[in-house]
Amino acid sequence: MKYEIQFKYIEGLPKKSYRNGKPEGIVMHETDNEKSTIWNEIAFMSRNFLNAFVNAFADKDNIVEIADPRYICYGAGAVANRFLMGIELCHHKTKADFEASFDRWCFYAAAKLVQFDLPVIDAEKTGKGTLWSHAAVSKHLGGTTHDDPHDYLARFGYNWSMVVDRVTKYWNELKGVKTENSLPTGKVYAYEVYQSKSVGFSTSTYLSGFNDYYAAVDFCRRWDSAFVKEHNTGKTVFGPTPAIKPAIDVSKYPTLRKGSTGQYVKTLQKALGGLVVDGSYGSLTDTAVRAFQKKNGLTEDGIVGPKTWDKVING
Numbered sequence: 001m002k003y004e005i006q007f008k009y010i011e012g013l014p015k016k017s018y019r020n021g022k023p024e025g026i027v028m029h030e031t032d033n034e035k036s037t038i039w040n041e042i043a044f045m046s047r048n049f050l051n052a053f054v055n056a057f058a059d060k061d062n063i064v065e066i067a068d069p070r071y072i073c074y075g076a077g078a079v080a081n082r083f084l085m086g087i088e089l090c091h092h093k094t095k096a097d098f099e100a101s102f103d104r105w106c107f108y109a110a111a112k113l114v115q116f117d118l119p120v121i122d123a124e125k126t127g128k129g130t131l132w133s134h135a136a137v138s139k140h141l142g143g144t145t146h147d148d149p150h151d152y153l154a155r156f157g158y159n160w161s162m163v164v165d166r167v168t169k170y171w172n173e174l175k176g177v178k179t180e181n182s183l184p185t186g187k188v189y190a191y192e193v194y195q196s197k198s199v200g201f202s203t204s205t206y207l208s209g210f211n212d213y214y215a216a217v218d219f220c221r222r223w224d225s226a227f228v229k230e231h232n233t234g235k236t237v238f239g240p241t242p243a244i245k246p247a248i249d250v251s252k253y254p255t256l257r258k259g260s261t262g263q264y265v266k267t268l269q270k271a272l273g274g275l276v277v278d279g280s281y282g283s284l285t286d287t288a289v290r291a292f293q294k295k296n297g298l299t300e301d302g303i304v305g306p307k308t309w310d311k312v313i314n315g
């Protein structure tokens, strides 16, 4: 670890569970207090935690975790508190001190995302992701009105994208990622897949279906390399997640026609819908096949060969 995280947990903090049992991201705050030191801030929070507390503070010399990140903090309003943890950046006067504190602040965020097996996904513009400014929480989630930390960062010529870059840099270091453009973006994709209901597998399938995150990434890549490529160019990271299904090889499926029977007829009847699934290719199935062929620009002959099979199964 580049920096030591000091653990000085405040006693008596509430231990409420996150909505999914663990944080799903982190909110980056600044203290908005010119005079206060990190130790003043922590002492203040120890006395007032019923109103508000975050998980950690960073200044030019320290990263101090004061609240167990396995439980919710009260840092960024009712909506965010249910799934996001938070860290405060303490104020400094000089650019050198600011940079030292900024680096620790970003390092902590990266370390926690790694701890909870989360990727770095900037939520600033989309309101979806793992790395949040308090301003983005106010804008996208509500329940709070603060707009930190942008103004404070700007004082030193910094902006939000520099936060994302720095957190990503440390995330990669902590994960031992070698190529900047491969795994993290793959992870973004896997994360979206994991989040998405439209691709047909749920969170629990994701968790049980792969040995680890990297296996999931590889699987996703094989699914749709074009989409991953698009991610790697950074164009549409948060575009709509396409409904992706691996294509099924239908070349070995038997050709079916009126009079055919058996399991494949059942498969056909089920896929076409609106038919009794009895495995017997009769007049009703024939009518349904011809209608399907017509609708899809296929030869309207009631014979289910490779082209019709492909359309029926893979769409």
Ligand SMILES: [Zn+2]
Pocket: 028, 029, 030, 134, 146, 148
């Ligand atoms: Zn804040």
